[in-house]
Amino acid sequence: MFSTTDLIVAAATREGSGARAIVRLAGDGLDRVLAGLVDSDPRPRPGEPPRVVACRLATAGLGRAWGRLPLGILVWPGPGGPIGGPLAEMQLPACGPLVADVIAEACRLGCRQARGGEFTLRAFLSGRMDLIQAEAVVSVTDARSAAELTAALDRLAGGAGQSLVAARGDLLDLLADIEAAIDFADEATPDAVPVGPAWQRVADRIAACDAAIAAVSEQVAGRDAAAADLPMVVLAGPPNIGKSSLFNVMVGYDAALVADEMGTTRDWLEARLGDATGPRYRLVDVAGLDEARDVPGSISIAAEALARARDAIARADVVIACRDATATAVHDGPSASITVVTRCDLAPEVASRADAIATSSHTGAGIAALEAAILHAVDGLARDRSPATVRLAVGCDGARTALDDARLAVNDAVSGGFVDESVVASHLRRATDALADVTGASVDTELLDRIFARHCIGK
Numbered sequence: 457m458f459s460t461t462d463l464i465v466a467a468a469t470r471e472g473s474g475a476r477a478i479v480r481l482a483g484d485g486l487d488r489v490l491a492g493l494v495d496s497d498p499r500p501r502p503g504e505p506p507r508v509v510a511c512r513l514a515t516a517g518l519g520r521a522w523g524r525l526p527l528g529i530l531v532w533p534g535p536g537g538p539i540g541g542p543l544a545e546m547q548l549p550a551c552g553p554l555v556a557d558v559i560a561e562a563c564r565l566g567c568r569q570a571r572g573g574e575f576t577l578r579a580f581l582s583g584r585m586d587l588i589q590a591e592a593v594v595s596v597t598d599a600r601s602a603a604e605l606t607a608a609l610d611r612l613a614g615g616a617g618q619s620l621v622a623a624r625g626d627l628l629d630l631l632a633d634i635e636a637a638i639d640f641a642d643e644a645t646p647d648a649v650p651v652g653p654a655w656q657r658v659a660d661r662i663a664a665c666d667a668a669i670a671a672v673s674e675q676v677a678g679r680d681a682a683a684a685d686l687p688m689v690v691l692a693g694p695p696n697i698g699k700s701s702l703f704n705v706m707v708g709y710d711a712a713l714v715a716d717e718m719g720t721t722r723d724w725l726e727a728r729l730g731d732a733t734g735p736r737y738r739l740v741d742v743a744g745l746d747e748a749r750d751v752p753g754s755i756s757i758a759a760e761a762l763a764r765a766r767d768a769i770a771r772a773d774v775v776i777a778c779r780d781a782t783a784t785a786v787h788d789g790p791s792a793s794i795t796v797v798t799r800c801d802l803a804p805e806v807a808s809r810a811d812a813i814a815t816s817s818h819t820g821a822g823i824a825a826l827e828a829a830i831l832h833a834v835d836g837l838a839r840d841r842s843p844a845t846v847r848l849a850v851g852c853d854g855a856r857t858a859l860d861d862a863r864l865a866v867n868d869a870v871s872g873g874f875v876d877e878s879v880v881a882s883h884l885r886r887a888t889d890a891l892a893d894v895t896g897a898s899v900d901t902e903l904l905d906r907i908f909a910r911h912c913i914g915k
Contacts (some may be wrong), residue, residue, distance in 0.1 A: 458901070460541060460578050463489060466570035468545065477550040479558050480575060480914055485566060486542040490531070492517055492565045493546070493558065498529040506532050508547065518561055522554060540582020541577055559892070575912025577904070580896060586617035587896030588848060590908070593676040593915055614852050616672050616848070617895055623668040623855075624891040630661050631884045638877045647673045655869035658880070662866065669891070673852040676845065686728060687737045687834050692769050692776030695744025698798035701817035702778070703727075703741040707829065730831075737834045742768050760780040774833045776826075794829050796822075851894030858886035 463483035469476070481489060490498060494511040508528040526892040527546040537543045548554055573593075580590045592612040601833065691699045707727045742765035769775055781803035798815040800821060807816040813829060815822035848895030862883035869875035892898035 458577060458581060458904070460581055460615050462575055463562075463564070463567040464570035465489075465559050465567040466575075466914040467559065468575075469550070471478050471552050471555070475550060477555050479546040479548065479555060479562075480543070480570075481567060482539060482541060482543045482570075482575060482578065483567070484542065486531075486544055487533075487620060489562055489565045489567060490529070490544060493561060494527070494529060495519070498544070499533050499721050506530055506537070521557065522758045522869065525549075525554075535582075538584055539578040541578065543575075551867045565835075565908065570913055573908035573912045573915060575631070576911055576915055577908045586614065587814050588617040588620070588894065589614050589898070591847075594911055597912060597915065611676070616676055619668055619672045620852075620891050620895050621897075623665045623672075624895065624897065626661065626668075627884055627888045627891070630658065630665075631881055634658070634877055634884070638881070655866050655875065659863060659866045659870055662859055662863050662884075665764055665887075666856055666863075667898055669852050669855055669859075673849065673856075676848060686719050686735055687773035688740060688771065688838055689737045689774040689776060689830055689834070690740045690742060690768050690772040691743060691776050691778055692765070692772075693798075694747065694780070694783075697744075697778055697780035697783070698817055699744070699778050700725075700741055702798055702815060703739065704798070705817045705820065705823055706739060729827075736831060737774070739830075740768055742774070773837055774830065776830070781814070794826070796826060851890050854890035855887040858883050858890060862887070 461484045463481070463485055465479065465481045468478040468480040487497075487499070491514075493514055494706075495514050496509075496511050498509040498511055500509075508530050508549065510526060511529050512524045512526055513522055515524070519525070525548075527549075530536065530547070531546045532543045535541060548558065559569070573590075576590050576593050579585045580587060589612050592845055596609060637840075691703055693699055703725065706729060710819045725741045727739050728735040728737075729739050743761035745762065745765060751807060776781050776794045776796050781800045795812040797812045797814045799816060799818075801816040801819050811820050813826050815826055817823075844853050862880050865875055865880050865883065889898065
């Protein structure tokens with residue numbers, strides 16, 4: 457069973473460079489631990505909201521080793537806080553040994569190291585956030601781009617969860633009405649109730665709930681797709697071998713500057729390409745991989761261009777390793793998803809190579825084959841959705857399937873046919889159960905273990 461009262465402590469910020477670090481503490485007896493860590497009572501006085509209070513390390517404790525080090529501390533003393541119980545956040549200089557000593561001292565005073573996600577779990581168990589928000593914490597910490605962070609923060613704000621909770625509440629009200637009609641059916645005469653109109657109102661309520669669930673599904677799916685963005689395909693290789701000319705031919709216009717001088721490409725260029733269905737990938741042209749050479753007046757620019765090129769290659773979903781058909785020596789390049797030989801019109805003998813696609817920006821040879829190879833590589837990518845997204849999609853789909861079954865049964869009644877109220881009620885119960893699994897209104901401890909095991913310590 458999960459404890460919501462144990463004294464726990466953990467660093468809430470990553471170790472590394474920065475101005476401040478945060479150590480988070482929670483649990484019954486927090487006042488006693490704080491009294492041993494700092495030299496004053498940082499709790500807000502009655503009627504005051506929580507705020508950062510200036511303190512110093514306790515003279516009889518850590519102050520002996522670290523001196524009278526000033527720090528800030530924010531305390532939520534009771535059930536009104538973000539996790540439904542006593543919580544404190546100590547704001548310290550971002551010094552690894554200091555953070556470690558504070559955690560060790562808190563453990564000496566009665567805390568234990570928090571498990572991954574334990575603070576978020578307490579917020580969920582106390583009703584401060586629903587399961588969708590709790591899972592969004594992982595997405596926030598794992599975000600790799602602005603789009604991913606925006607989508608995660610949107611889910612953390614609680615809009616999707618609140619909408620599903622409201623839809624489930626409406627379904628529970630409807631289910632209660634139908635089950636009451638079943639229980640008291642013997643007390644009403646058949647002629648007393650206008651059956652058709654009554655079932656029409658039921659159908660309208662089911663349709664409204666279904667529309668609300670569908671809106672949440674589309675909203676989440678759309679924002680997840682935007683966060684994932686298109687796969688990145690990078691043209692990589694030595695300078696001055698025709699990468700930019702190849703980029704221009706594939707894009708369809710002269711987007712990249714082409715010249716015989718080495719080092720023409722200084723920054724990357726990007727275009728969204730695909731097929732008749734729309735954009736399928738982002739094609740990126742980067743600087744040549746050995747352009748960081750001694751160029752008077754521009755060495756720092758060349759070095760920066762090389763660093764950006766290497767970064768793009770490291771993050772690429774597909775790398776097109778370009779080699780020059782006229783080169784007398786083959787230079788080691790990045791690991792390739794696709795190997796291309798450029799300027800094959802200058803060396804026709806390379807067109808028969810089986811391990812590479814021979815291309816010519818001048819004649820157009822091999823361009824179609826390269827585009828087909830890119831689409832094939834992109835189709836083979838695993839664009840994984842997070843477990844939270846998958847679970848939300850499954851729950852919403854399950855609820856909508858159950859509502860479709862209920863709607864079919866009710867439509868028969870609306871048109872004057874026979875309907876078994878208990879069958880409609882069973883379909884509605886399936887829908888509410890599916891939504892309960894998504895929002896956390898009903899979830900077993902094994903599932904909670906799997907969900908919160910993905911959270912990092914201190915969250």
